[in-house]
Amino acid sequence: MPKETFFNLSKDKQERIMHAIITEMGLHTYEHININSIIRQAGIPRGSFYQYFEDKDDMYTYFYQYIGEKKFAYWGSLLNFEIDMPFMERFYAIYKKGINFMLDYPDLVKAGQKIIASDFLKQNDQYKKSMQIAIDLYAKYIEIDQQKNRIRNDIDPKFLASVLLDMLNRTALEDYLNDQISPENIEKHVMMIINLLEKGIKPHV
Numbered sequence: 001m002p003k004e005t006f007f008n009l010s011k012d013k014q015e016r017i018m019h020a021i022i023t024e025m026g027l028h029t030y031e032h033i034n035i036n037s038i039i040r041q042a043g044i045p046r047g048s049f050y051q052y053f054e055d056k057d058d059m060y061t062y063f064y065q066y067i068g069e070k071k072f073a074y075w076g077s078l079l080n081f082e083i084d085m086p087f088m089e090r091f092y093a094i095y096k097k098g099i100n101f102m103l104d105y106p107d108l109v110k111a112g113q114k115i116i117a118s119d120f121l122k123q124n125d126q127y128k129k130s131m132q133i134a135i136d137l138y139a140k141y142i143e144i145d146q147q148k149n150r151i152r153n154d155i156d157p158k159f160l161a162s163v164l165l166d167m168l169n170r171t172a173l174e175d176y177l178n179d180q181i182s183p184e185n186i187e188k189h190v191m192m193i194i195n196l197l198e199k200g201i202k203p204h205v
Contacts, residue, residue, distance in 0.1 A: 002062050006052035017042045017052065018066060019107075021059060026110030029118040030060065057124075060115075064126040067108055074101050079137070087145040088194050091138070091164070095190045099183045135161045167193050 006014065020041035024033055033056060039049050053059045075097050077083060078090065085093070102109050138161035145151040151160075168190065 001065075002052050002058065003054070009052075017044065021063065022107050022111050025063065025114055026107055027114070029114050030056070031118060060124060061126040063111070064124070064130055067112075068130060070105070070108075071098070071101060074104075081140065081144065086150050087138075087141045088198060090141055092190060092194055095168070096187065099186055103183065131165070134165055137161075138164065164193070164197070
């Protein structure tokens with residue numbers, strides 16, 4: 001996490017530094033990030049970076065928190081457990097909103113593409129933690145649907161949540177790594193996954 005000196009900065013200066021970080025992350029994979037470029041883009045004195053972050057890993061960890069907070073604010077009431085919405089309907093709405101998020105924040109998409117292209121992603125604890133949070137969140141929605149008899153009670157909620165997220169991540173990865181991301185393709189893949197889970201693979205007569 002950033003040092004206290006970072007959080008003592010004005011919101012405008014924090015955002016300026018984060019913009020510089022995200023811009024640099026959108027240009028290079030983790031291994032080739034240039035801290036001096038971030039310092040120049042942010043317009044802060046040389047060496048100030050290390051007054052705000054311990055190192056590059058600390059910066060990356062905060063990036064995950066930063067983008068996570070933006071996404072949760074963007075999704076808004078869709079994540080509210082008290083809103084009665086069938087899980088698969090909510091799942092689709094969340095990812096539809098996620099596609100809109102990508103269109104509204106292209107700089108974050110570029111940074112995400114470079115992160116995925118690096119081996120650093122698989123090793124980052126904050127990434128693993130964010131995936132576990134997503135699994136727990138989806139599992140809770142599934143449990144609610146089980147209580148309402150919308151999903152079979154013999155299905156383990158965390159197992160279904162893990163499988164669903166893994167299927168979506170693997171299916172969307174190729175689209176996401178393309179220079180020209182296709183929201184239509186991503187939405188189509190989400191619908192295919194939903195259809196597969198709801199109807200299975202056996203032919204219907």
